[in-house]
Amino acid sequence: xxxxxxxxxxxxxxxxxxxxxxxxxxxxxxxxxxxxxxxxxxxxxxxxxxxxxxxxxx
Numbered sequence: 001x002x003x004x005x006x007x008x009x010x011x012x013x014x015x016x017x018x019x020x021x022x023x024x025x026x027x028x029x030x031x032x033x034x035x036x037x038x039x040x041x042x043x044x045x046x047x048x049x050x051x052x053x054x055x056x057x058x
Contacts, residue, residue, distance in 0.1 A: 005044030012036035012043075 013036040020032020 005040075005047040008040040008043050009037075012040040 013033045016032035016034070016036025016039075017029050018032070020035075021029035024031070
């Protein structure tokens with residue numbers, strides 16, 4: 001689970017940068033990268049929260 005969150009921090013901003021650049025140019029690339037980073041941070045936080053919750057149930 002943790003590896004998915006770590007990889008998402010690299011992959012989502014890059015994918016957002018590419019997609020935003022294709023659809024809306026430089027400004028879209030910036031917004032796409034920021035959106036990808038925010039989504040990756042949320043996914044990483046959710047994975048971390050789930051890991052802590054699972055560890056406390058034992």
